[in-house]
Amino acid sequence: MTPQELSEKARQLVAEGAVLLDVRTPQEFQEGHPEPARNIPVQELPRRLGEVGPPGTRVVVYCAAGGRSAQAAQLLRTSGYPDVFDLKSVRNW
Numbered sequence: 001m002t003p004q005e006l007s008e009k010a011r012q013l014v015a016e017g018a019v020l021l022d023v024r025t026p027q028e029f030q031e032g033h034p035e036p037a038r039n040i041p042v043q044e045l046p047r048r049l050g051e052v053g054p055p056g057t058r059v060v061v062y063c064a065a066g067g068r069s070a071q072a073a074q075l076l077r078t079s080g081y082p083d084v085f086d087l088k089s090v091r092n093w
Contacts (some may be wrong), residue, residue, distance in 0.1 A: 003091070003092045005088055005090065006092040007087075007092050007093060008047055009031075009085060009093065010048075010062075010085060010092070011093075012062045012089045013058060013060050013085055014036055014060055016058075017030050017058065018057075018058035018059060018060050018083075018085070019036070019038060019052055019053055019057055019058065019060070020025065020034060020036045020037045020038065020039055020054060020060050020062075021038055021040060021048060021052060021059050021060065021061045021062070021069050021071055021072070022034075022037040022038065022039045022063070023039075023040060023042040023045065023061060023062070023063050023071075023072040024039070024041065024063050024068065024090070026039060026041065033090065034090070034093045036077070038051065038052075039064075040052070042054065042063070042068040042071055042072045042075075042093045045072055045075055045076075046075065046079075049076075049079055052076070052081065053092050054055075055079070055080030055081060055082065056081065057081060057083075057089060058081075058082075058083040058084075058086055059076055059081055059083070059085070060085045060087075061073050061076065061084060061085070061086055062086070062087035062088060062089060062090050062092065062093065063088075063089065063090070064089060064090060065088070065089055066086070066088035067090075069086050069087065069088055070086060070088075073086045
């Protein structure tokens with residue numbers, strides 16, 4: 001998908017109720033993020049899954065460049081969140 005297609009899909013999912021999850025560090029998050037985003041750094045995600053929502057919650061995940069979001073997406077899928085969309089980079093929002 002092109003960055004434009006990623007953006008359109010992510011915005012549509014969030015508009016339909018998906019959780020927008022920023023898995024960057026709190027410092028990166030404070031430097032700028034989309035308004036509806038929740039910040040749970042990828043290294044904290046395993047113990048903070050309850051903050052994402054109950055298993056089955058739709059999630060759009062992103063980071064700075066795509067590496068951490070891919071890791072988070074895999075973790076979410078194996079933890080009972082089958083509907084995860086990886087936006088890759090916050091720049092794609």
